[in-house]
Amino acid sequence: MRALVSAGALVFAAQAIGGHGADAIRKEEPVQRTLHFAGSGPHTLEVRTISGDIRVEAYDGTDVIMTATRSTSAESSADFEAAQHDVTLDVADGADTIKVVARYIDGETCGEDIHRERGRDWPDYQVRYDFTLRVPRDTRLVLCTINDGHLDVKGTRADFVLHSVNGPIDMADMGGSGEATTVNGAVKGSFSAPPRADSVFRTVNGSIVLTMPPSFAADLKLKTFNGGLYTDFDAQPTPAKVAVIPERKGKQTIYQVNPFAMVRIGKGGPEVTMDTLNGDVRILRAAH
DSSP states (O other): OEEEEOGGGSOOEEEEOOSSOTTOEEEEEEEEEEEOBOSSSOOEEEEEOSBSOEEEEEESSSSEEEEEEEEEEESSHHHHHHHHHHOEEEEEOSBSEEEEEEEOGGGOOTTSOOOOOTTOOOOSEEEEEEEEEEEETTOEEEEEOOBSOOEEEESOOSOEEEEOSBSOEEEEEEOOOEEEEOSBSOEEEEESSOOSSOEEEEOSBSOEEEEEOTTOOEEEEEEOSBSOEEESSOEEEOOOOBOSSOEEETTEEEOOBOOSEEEEETTOOSEEEEEOSBSOEEEEEOOO
């Protein structure tokens, strides 16, 4: 089942905002839905937006309970009407995968290869969607936001793909494997069970801090340029690897040394990559 939720169908409270003109408008519009999974396959929740936070918390139910706020700021009534037309919330449920996608002008959204026509001006409005969702614990997550977007996940037990650009990623009481990547923001996570498969945690500007249970065993790939590498697990370094495909320059063959510190915890296990440019990398042992 698919539903296109447009701003015009929602009840909202309006207030004028100061700034660029007396006609400037800001409106907040609530969206509330209960979404249903169907099918016998693994269940996945996919949420995408360009601007806004995405917060997900697991619970002992079977449906996805969504509460969202659409915040629109426009320079004039005409710009506001354009925002109502240009930016919509596309919701699809009744399948193995539930999708909640905020689509902006020309269908743009986070993580999809859609590009604005070159030379076209940005409109004089801003639309932000902030999501709070409750999901069954075994729900696989695919979450994506870009601007001023905080990804916050708690209590899920399935795999995850978490992508942001300008915002932190926080995970708590996790039990799955996957990837969590951003550009500007810290990546933090606590796990009640170690990742079962290879996992990646990456940022450019921010620290990466993971807290694992005492039973954690893995092969770690750790890297930072401006920061330190720390763990309070017993760890043993493993030999660095050279590039699989050497680079040829004239008559010379150049082998690139792996820039990661390779560390084994316990007897080893899944490969866990923690990679930042500006910040510390820490992997900590949880208290009993």
